[in-house]
Amino acid sequence: MQDEHGIQAEGLAREFKGGIRAVDGIDLQVAPGEIYGFLGPNGAGKSTTVHMLTTLLPPTAGTARVAGFDVVREGAQVRAAIGAALQEAALDPLLTGREHLRLQTALHGMGKAERKRRGEALLERVGLTQAADRKVQTYSGGMKRRLDLALALVHEPSILFLDEPTTGLDPQSRNALWTEVARLARDEGVTVFLTTQYLEEADVLADRVGIIDHGRLVAEGTPAALKAEIGRPSVEAIPADPSERDAVARTLERFGRPVPGSPKGVAVRLDGGEEALADVVRALDAEGLHLAHLQLHAPTLDDVFLAKTGRSLEGAGDELDTEAEPEPVPA
Amino acid sequence: MRSFVFVALAVAWRGVHNAFTNPAILLPSLLFPLFFFTAFAGGLSRVSDVPGFDYPAGYTAFQFVFVFLQSAAFGGVFTGFAIARDFESGFARRLLLAAPRRTGIVAGYALVALVRWAATASVVTVVALLAGMDVLGDPAELAALVVLGLLVNVAAVLWAAGVAMRFRTLQAGPLMQVPVFLTLFLAPVYVPLALLDGWIHAIATVNPATFLLEAGRGLVAGEPVEVAAAFAVAFAAVALFTVWALRGLKSAESAG
Numbered sequence: 050m051q052d053e054h055g056i057q058a059e060g061l062a063r064e065f066k067g068g069i070r071a072v073d074g075i076d077l078q079v080a081p082g083e084i085y086g087f088l089g090p091n092g093a094g095k096s097t098t099v100h101m102l103t104t105l106l107p108p109t110a111g112t113a114r115v116a117g118f119d120v121v122r123e124g125a126q127v128r129a130a131i132g133a134a135l136q137e138a139a140l141d142p143l144l145t146g147r148e149h150l151r152l153q154t155a156l157h158g159m160g161k162a163e164r165k166r167r168g169e170a171l172l173e174r175v176g177l178t179q180a181a182d183r184k185v186q187t188y189s190g191g192m193k194r195r196l197d198l199a200l201a202l203v204h205e206p207s208i209l210f211l212d213e214p215t216t217g218l219d220p221q222s223r224n225a226l227w228t229e230v231a232r233l234a235r236d237e238g239v240t241v242f243l244t245t246q247y248l249e250e251a252d253v254l255a256d257r258v259g260i261i262d263h264g265r266l267v268a269e270g271t272p273a274a275l276k277a278e279i280g281r282p283s284v285e286a287i288p289a290d291p292s293e294r295d296a297v298a299r300t301l302e303r304f305g306r307p308v309p310g311s312p313k314g315v316a317v318r319l320d321g322g323e324e325a326l327a328d329v330v331r332a333l334d335a336e337g338l339h340l341a342h343l344q345l346h347a348p349t350l351d352d353v354f355l356a357k358t359g360r361s362l363e364g365a366g367d368e369l370d371t372e373a374e375p376e377p378v379p380a
Numbered sequence: 381m382r383s384f385v386f387v388a389l390a391v392a393w394r395g396v397h398n399a400f401t402n403p404a405i406l407l408p409s410l411l412f413p414l415f416f417f418t419a420f421a422g423g424l425s426r427v428s429d430v431p432g433f434d435y436p437a438g439y440t441a442f443q444f445v446f447v448f449l450q451s452a453a454f455g456g457v458f459t460g461f462a463i464a465r466d467f468e469s470g471f472a473r474r475l476l477l478a479a480p481r482r483t484g485i486v487a488g489y490a491l492v493a494l495v496r497w498a499a500t501a502s503v504v505t506v507v508a509l510l511a512g513m514d515v516l517g518d519p520a521e522l523a524a525l526v527v528l529g530l531l532v533n534v535a536a537v538l539w540a541a542g543v544a545m546r547f548r549t550l551q552a553g554p555l556m557q558v559p560v561f562l563t564l565f566l567a568p569v570y571v572p573l574a575l576l577d578g579w580i581h582a583i584a585t586v587n588p589a590t591f592l593l594e595a596g597r598g599l600v601a602g603e604p605v606e607v608a609a610a611f612a613v614a615f616a617a618v619a620l621f622t623v624w625a626l627r628g629l630k631s632a633e634s635a636g
Contacts (some may be wrong), residue, residue: 100636106634135470137470141471148394152390153474155389157480
């Protein structure tokens, strides 16, 4: 299933009516078999990029080749080589899951026997065999996403585009989808182009991450390399007495530059790295300041986004809320 | 060519499957013609007593031809609604993403319209025969009427598809329907052209739908008139609206 070309884009841009440049000259190289995470806030240009790469939307400037084919001049060949699950699962509420697979396989020109074999295999793989004969309007959000993934895979594509595939999913469904995507890349050599606004998703899944903001690629590399660029961790302290916030801030600023923290807290990037934490604790104690909470944060992809754009990544809060994790501290 | 065919058949399968498993989709295109036929052929049957009404097959057959062609046109328009709904819901993206030859999508929708109209036309014909319609035309003339209906149906669905793919919303429904409605009802619907007077006569004389109606009525009565003109109008409409629909597809592709 693995192709030899992957995805290449040069100066890819899309301008909409009114002069809005949703994508503003993106250069991309995604290697065959790689999972590429395309990370950015809502409205950054992620979906527009996917639409151009999947031939749904013609670029207004630049070029792109997918699986070795030009997305403008060789659209049919591109579509034959790719599978795509877009942000909103485009399903017909009047069809059953099995009927969707029948339609999708027929659209790809597969023979009757092949259609049946492939459909049954995919239903089983995404855990929808029991629900296969129910109309899609009775499916949950997670079931629709799984069906959408199965539909994207019917013709065994060499490149898979997933546009925010886990948005709105419960943690269990999200983990199941991550497992399947990782398996596709690892076992079948499928190249995966994944857009997400979830930091953890990009961190867990992607071999490399591209960060997009206002239609421009602002950073690119492996998650580890991007975080290493940021280097130093940050520390956040929440005073037990809110009136002591300024005093805590003055003390912490002796150890590094302030970075955004939670509303009640104070956060700084530690000049001395994590070894400075003990000094911070001693300094706060020496000032007689009492804390409700003290936390050391290793650099995250959100830190990378913050460093590159000057603001925190939207949606990070949603992600953590969904997972019932502690209040986000975008240090 | 092969990819064009399998895309068209896949799109057609889905549309036909949905229409025949969901009465809410099929019934409007079935009930409207039956309502028109009952109202016109039943309620206005005394029109045949008007001096100058000289249609040999009687008023039921006179109205049957209108309803037959009207159902063909509206069957195409109703399929246009389905296309607009697919774009509005995002389902059309699935088709655009999977189809190697996207023109096959338009052909698939046209096939859906033809199958739906075949069902409607069959019901309307059976009801008309049960209502005592006289058919004086021979099998070849009746076959010509059916072909004329098919062409009207295809022209209408291509017109509606062009609108649906340009606007990509169900709100464009009136834009698909009103021109077809006006064209049909500004033809000699209730009485022959010769009995019309004033502005309606002037419009009906140049209305292309008049050729279709006159030819259709002549075929059912076994006295063919204006058949060549009617087929020329029908083929011209199909050709014109094919270009219109394919440009609509381009518009939809450009919009993403």
